[in-house]
Amino acid sequence: MELLQLAYFYKIAHTPTLTQAAAELHISQPALSKLIRGLEDEFHIKFFDRRGRYIRLNENGEIFLKYATRILNTVEDMRSELQDFRMREDLSLRVGVFAGSTLFPDIISGFRKEHPNIKVTVVQHSFENSPGQNSLDLILQASSHMPSYPDCIRLMEEEILLAVPNTHPLRLRDSVTLTELKEENFISLSAKKGLRIMMDEYCAEAGFQPNIVLESDDPAMMRNLIQSGFGLSFVPEKSWTAYIQGDVHLLHITDPKCIRYIYLITPRGVYRSIAARLFQQYLIRFFENTSHKTRQTL
Numbered sequence: 001m002e003l004l005q006l007a008y009f010y011k012i013a014h015t016p017t018l019t020q021a022a023a024e025l026h027i028s029q030p031a032l033s034k035l036i037r038g039l040e041d042e043f044h045i046k047f048f049d050r051r052g053r054y055i056r057l058n059e060n061g062e063i064f065l066k067y068a069t070r071i072l073n074t075v076e077d078m079r080s081e082l083q084d085f086r087m088r089e090d091l092s093l094r095v096g097v098f099a100g101s102t103l104f105p106d107i108i109s110g111f112r113k114e115h116p117n118i119k120v121t122v123v124q125h126s127f128e129n130s131p132g133q134n135s136l137d138l139i140l141q142a143s144s145h146m147p148s149y150p151d152c153i154r155l156m157e158e159e160i161l162l163a164v165p166n167t168h169p170l171r172l173r174d175s176v177t178l179t180e181l182k183e184e185n186f187i188s189l190s191a192k193k194g195l196r197i198m199m200d201e202y203c204a205e206a207g208f209q210p211n212i213v214l215e216s217d218d219p220a221m222m223r224n225l226i227q228s229g230f231g232l233s234f235v236p237e238k239s240w241t242a243y244i245q246g247d248v249h250l251l252h253i254t255d256p257k258c259i260r261y262i263y264l265i266t267p268r269g270v271y272r273s274i275a276a277r278l279f280q281q282y283l284i285r286f287f288e289n290t291s292h293k294t295r296q297t298l
Contacts, residue, residue, distance in 0.1 A: 003075060006068045008035055009047075013065050017053050039064075084274045091275035092119040094135060099142030099194055099262050100156070100239050103290070111282045118275045137276035138283075139265040142236075144198045146261040153264040153280075155287040158238040160198065160258035165229035166247040177255040178206035185231040186210045190217040195260070199234045202258050236260055238290070262287070 015021040022029040047061035189196040203210045
């Protein structure tokens with residue numbers, strides 16, 4: 001059995017007919033048929049069910065495909081890692097930043113000082129739950145609960161505060177319960193944004209749906225709207241409050257206590273380049289220092 005046979009098998013398994021597979025592989029159909037027969041003879045088992053022009057993997061073939069895919073991916077990872085060592089002076093990575101964006105200028109600035117040859121591409125607004133991750137080396141995300149899957153690293157925990165204009169009666173308070181806010185008007189990020197999802201979750205836990213009178217898909221715009229007094233809003237304590245200035249008062253939410261976790265996702269099954277590993281190490285160190293400085297000021 002050779003790697004070329006595995007590559008051809010993988011193509012056939014994902015193509016409805018041998019004719020189409022042969023055309024895409026630029027070899028003759030008889031040669032491709034002979035290759036498959038050779039594999040089946042070697043293992044003394046059939047991998048495909050044939051119905052006229054069409055072929056389909058049987059249960060034996062599904063098992064073979066699982067291991068063939070694993071082997072091919074390992075070989076591809078090997079090639080990628082070897083290429084990394086040859087191209088140390090021109091490394092690059094793509095980072096999805098869907099939480100903690102206010103901290104990212106400082107992150108990039110510090111990382112570039114340590115690794116000036118690494119190009120970092122930041123993606124913020126084009127994330128999709130499934131295909132988008134495949135093109136990203138690392139992902140910064142946030143939610144109200146820390147995910148438990150292994151390829152997820154916790155970076156920071158922060159309280160979510162309530163921002164109110166200084167003209168609002170709540171400006172005289174230090175804390176508030178969510179149930180007191182059922183009749184209030186809120187401004188928020190758009191529905192697919194992480195902070196908005198958390199806001200909806202916590203309000204649902206308190207027994208109501210927030211009355212959203214204005215929303216934006218841009219966190220920077222949101223912070224400006226808060227300062228302009230359009231309504232009440234949720235704001236993360238450590239990553240947002242330093243950027244909120246003007247006539248705004250911040251309150252603790254006591255029931256339920258609102259927390260968000262910022263974490264790093266390393267997409268599963270994808271080889272991580274030297275650049276990605278260096279950036280991951282830097283992120284962990286950056287957030288450890290951020291948390292330490294925060295504790296010192298409390």
